[in-house]
Amino acid sequence: MTAGFDAIIVGGGPAGATAARSLARGGARALVLDRAAFPRNKPCxxxxxxxxLKRFPDVEAALPRISTHAIRRIYMEAPGGASVSIETEEPAVVLVRRIEFDHLLLTMAREAGAEVAEGADVTRVSEHAAGVRLEARDGRVFEAxxxxxxxxxxxxxxxRLGFNPGWPRDHVAIDMMEETPLSRLRAVEDGTLWVSFAPGSGHGYGYIFPKRDYVNVGVGYVVSSFKTSIREAPYALHAAFVAGLTARGLLKGEADRSCFTPYQVPVGGPLRTTARRRVYLAGDAGGFVNGFSAEGIYFAMVTGDLAARAILDGPSPRLYERLWRREIGAEMRDARFLSRYAFADLSRVSRLVRGVRACPPLARLLADYASGTDTYEGVRRRFALKFPRIAAKLAIRYFTHRS
Ligand SMILES: Cc1cc2nc3c(=O)[nH]c(=O)nc-3n(C[C@H](O)[C@H](O)[C@H](O)COP(=O)(O)OP(=O)(O)OC[C@H]3O[C@@H](n4cnc5c(N)ncnc54)[C@H](O)[C@@H]3O)c2cc1C
Known part of the structure; x- marks a missing residue:
């Protein structure tokens, strides 16, 4: 049995590595368990x-250690073909390979003093009066x-601990993606993040993310919609999507099955309970993903950091829930509402895209939000001041349709 740690973190992705780094910096003895051996890939x-990067300046400072590609142009396309391009002065997005980025974060956690046990696939978990007991598939037992x-x-x-009985089908999306070397598949416009809402039928999205040496191309659907409106198997659907983009002149090359991995992402918002005295859920495990954009890395890192803070100052589950609600609660709520509202009627997505194109101040708000020039709360406030009638209408819809 391994004991003597103040906290154990199960999972060494962005949430776990950030929690471990913050705990170790705060003086706690922290151990990360991961079933994988790093560097490991994560479909993303x-x-x-x-x-x-603004929220985690030390990570920004460490980025030159891996390959990155800064993006200043975002292209969005709606069903029916309406589209808009948004240019930003600061890079709106920096594209990384998760195999490199996650290894970097875990290395930073180690450098801060955290320990890491790889190949520890946790299969059994139990809570008792003095702590939590974790059993790995290979028989190792850990307690903290x-x-x-x-x-x-x-x-x-x-x-295992009853926080999540399983995601409802409308709270999780399946994302069918490949990450392929540029020698086999490449984006024609390698400085543009290309996003399409509803590339076929159902509540879907598609994207081209051009990285420095690779390209990621993917198509995703909320699982409830995928089950009812899509007939093709995941790879056939993905390959047809890639072929369509190639025919449109957006990609050069072919889909590569050896680089293809379907994976799920929670899009229904945080779980009802995200912490108890001895257990804190961070990142995807707690449902911390923007349900409209499927952005999850930022929320994984923020909740990992806040979980560490609540443990160091307590441990206090109430503090954890207060901290994350204060920092990201409004965005979690709004994203969930926006995705249900927009995808309930696809013409709303077209109106949204046309609205952004016709209205430079709206495009400015989106650009400021994406590039981090303004916080989500700041952008939300500016939106309400600039477009009070639309904001009031959305607020009424929110209060009548929330569940
Ligand atoms: C195809 C796809 C594309 C995406 N694109 C983006 C994007 O461009 N930008 C963005 O911000 N978000 C994106 N997301 C979301 C993002 O990938 C996740 O939100 C993010 O990885 C969550 O980080 P995490 O640390 O919570 O979990 P993960 O990154 O999934 O890490 C979990 C870790 O836990 C380990 N683990 C799991 N089970 C066990 C166990 N039983 N025992 C021990 N270890 C275990 C795993 O090995 C893994 O290392 C995408 C998601 C998908 C599926």
């Missing part, structure tokens, strides 16, 4: 919004007074 577009569950969308800890 690897789009870091600029605000992520406090655990951070940062083990991703399929979190074993959240399931």
């Amino acid at each position: 577009g690897g789009g870091l919004t600029w605000r992520t 007074p406090v655990v951070v569950a940062a083990d991703g969308v399929y979190s074993t800890v959240a399931r």
Whole structure:
């Protein structure tokens, strides 16, 4: 049995590595358990919004250690073909490969003093009076007074301890993506982040993320919509999407099955309970993803950091929930509402895209939000002042349709 740690973090992705780094810096003895051996891949577009780097300046300072590609142009396309391009002065997004980025974050956690046990696949979890007991598949047993569950969308800890009985089908999306070397597939416009809402039928999205040496191309659907409106198998759907983009002259090359991995992302907002005295859920394990954009890395890192803070100052689950609600609660709520509102009627997505194109102040707000020039709260306030009638209408819809 391994004891003697103040906190154990299950999962060494952005949430877990950030929690471990913050705990170690705060003087706690922290141990990360991950079933993988790093560097390991995680299917992901690897789009870091600029605000992520503003929130974590030490990570920004460390980025030259890996390959990155800064993006200043975002192209959005709606069903029916309406489209808009938004240019930003600061890079709006920095594209990274998760195999490199996650390894960097975990290395930074180690450098701060955290320990890491790789190949530790946690299969059994139990809470008792003095702490939490974790059993790995290979028979190792770990115990600590406090655990951070940062083990991703399929979190074993959240399931075993009753936080999450399983995502409802409309709270999780399946994203079918490949990350392929530029020698086999490339974006024709390699400085543009290309996003399409509803590329086919159903509540879907598609994207091209051009990285420095790779390109990520993917298509995703809310699982409830995927089950009812899509007939093709995941790879066939993805390959047809890539072929369509190639025919339009947006990509050069072909889909590559060996680089393809479908994976899920929670899009229904945070779980009802995200912490108890001895257990703190961070990142995908707690449902911390923007349900409209599917951005999750920022929220994983923020909740990992806040979980560490609540543990160091307590441990206090109430403090954790207060901290994350204050920093990201409004965005979590609004994103969930916006995605349900927009995708309930696809013509609303077209109106939104046309609205952004016709209205430079709205495009400015989006650009400031994406690039981190203004916070989400700041942009929200400016939106309400600039467009009071639309804001009031959305507020009424929100209060009548929230569940
Ligand atoms: C295809 C796709 C594209 C995406 N694109 C973007 C994007 O461009 N930008 C963005 O911001 N977000 C994106 N997201 C969302 C983003 O990938 C996630 O929100 C983010 O990875 C969450 O980080 P995390 O640390 O919570 O979990 P993860 O990154 O999933 O890390 C969880 C870790 O836990 C480990 N683990 C799991 N189970 C166990 C266990 N039982 N025992 C031990 N270890 C375990 C895993 O090995 C893994 O290392 C995308 C998601 C998908 C699926």
